[in-house]
Amino acid sequence: MEQKICLIGKGNVGTSLLQLLNEKKEEIMQKFHVDYKVIAIFEHDGGLINKTGINLQEVLNKGKDFRELSYWNPGIKALKELGNLDANICIETTPTNPDNAEPALSHIIEALNNKINVVASNKGPFYLHYEKIKKLAQENKCSIRYEATVASCVPALSVKEGLIGNTITSINAILNGTTNYILSRMTSEGIEFSIALKEAQELGYAEADPTLDIEGYDAAGKLVILANELLGWSRTIKDVKIKGISHINAQTIELASVDELVIKHLAIAENGKLVVEPRLIEKDSPLNISGTLNVIELQTKYAGPIILIGRGAGGFEAASAILNDMINITIKQK
């Protein structure tokens, strides 16, 4: 079975996916009898199209200089070409504008309107326009999956299929590696927020402008997606009460420590409410994970808590989540 793939966004995640597809081509063929043929790769300033299948090794060999390839077509736009490509799956990995979810939102809508299945890795479209996207996918009888949007490769969304006979009642999670790293370092080393932030920036865990992370906006977006998917809600990020961690100081953390407590930046969906804020938890709670890891605790009606932990970021981490989604879409079509 051949599946034609259109990739929009050739950054870290997009490039990792191409590498994964190239590396796992034979394994995927053997295990799932699927041949993923990448027929288009778009960037903001042009694209590569080859309807008989792009030579991935050639593109990967070029590294960041893929625009030097003879068939690089400057100026063409994914949005304009999507309808003519006859693709089976559109992979959307462009950076999200957190205010309007563009250009990802338009790409997703255009793909669905052309009856192309979608796998997306950026959360903006889903924390802003969840209902609209879901409805459009349904109307066009398309699959849309976006595992990579929450905790990257951790199967936070697909776990639903393994808990289908249970009832998930609430969510407690740590969904941002940057704030978790900062709080972990403040706790273990007794250092102040500003020092820990600087350390995180030097190590590449925090952006030069870390506002979206430390003020909780990033975690809030992911929480909305979790709540909509796992609890069946229909919310947007505007429904989340958000508090950041920049006012936490070393003294507060030390005070908590006396009572065997730690401060964590929790994302909580419970009793109809969505909250992201610093909270005290017990030191031996499974939520007390350190470093940049993410953790998601699902309270269930029939089986207590189910906890998932893993890396929340990284090119290959997101790419492997995308590949999971692609294969799940293809298998369910058969």
Added chain:
Amino acid sequence: MEQKICLIGKGNVGTSLLQLLNEKKEEIMQKFHVDYKVIAIFEHDGGLINKTGINLQEVLNKGKDFRELSYWNPGIKALKELGNLDANICIETTPTNPDNAEPALSHIIEALNNKINVVASNKGPFYLHYEKIKKLAQENKCSIRYEATVASCVPALSVKEGLIGNTITSINAILNGTTNYILSRMTSEGIEFSIALKEAQELGYAEADPTLDIEGYDAAGKLVILANELLGWSRTIKDVKIKGISHINAQTIELASVDELVIKHLAIAENGKLVVEPRLIEKDSPLNISGTLNVIELQTKYAGPIILIGRGAGGFEAASAILNDMINITIKQK
């Protein structure tokens, strides 16, 4: 869509499942358009059969006295009746004999030979005769699922579907709540093994004869199933190198503690080898969970570790895993 269910074993797990099916009947109908009709319930000494559907509320109201029901048929055997029932799914929840996996093994084989899908909650058949059962299911084009056999409701087996595009390379797990409780108490309280074991027995966490748990046989059986399912191996429990925890003393634990280490009873599948034994791990490792919880760490090729934590035992916990399997089987048939 109607699905006729035959339940073998009405102990804690079987009864919890009946309660779950009764409670969730309308929800399952609404969400999945499936009507699970229990047409037979077998115990070792007889059974209830009603081909138009057993009244679950009536059976549940009777509690342990369900044999008083007018249509209780003493002496009938599941093994003999299975072929005449026209059931769609057979649920096997009888206690396993760890040496020969009976009577579960015979029930499973009989069901598959009659082209009945199987959901099983006891691990014996799978750590002793995995290959044989899988082959038989394939030959008869039947589904067989057994999520409840490993870490109960934790989606340790179905997580495979959420990691389908990745490659799981090794497993590190704590799969026995009894030994984990004992080691956790020895660590937190500085008490000796015998005291902690007695405490676990008083709380109902350990059996009167705790040998299978503390000598590692229980964990080894679960490890075999995990390795066969997630790593694609074909092993039996005879391939596991097993060491128990009864020789661990308070002094050893204290010694480890000096270097910020704890002793955990790990089940490991790595480099082609299966091992269950006490191991030193770092205090802040995600594997360092306390109490009776189970934890499963999957190392993946493309996304580092993915960790699952949850309750490893309990009637409703197992029953909800069984219901997950039932729904997954039914949905995939459609």
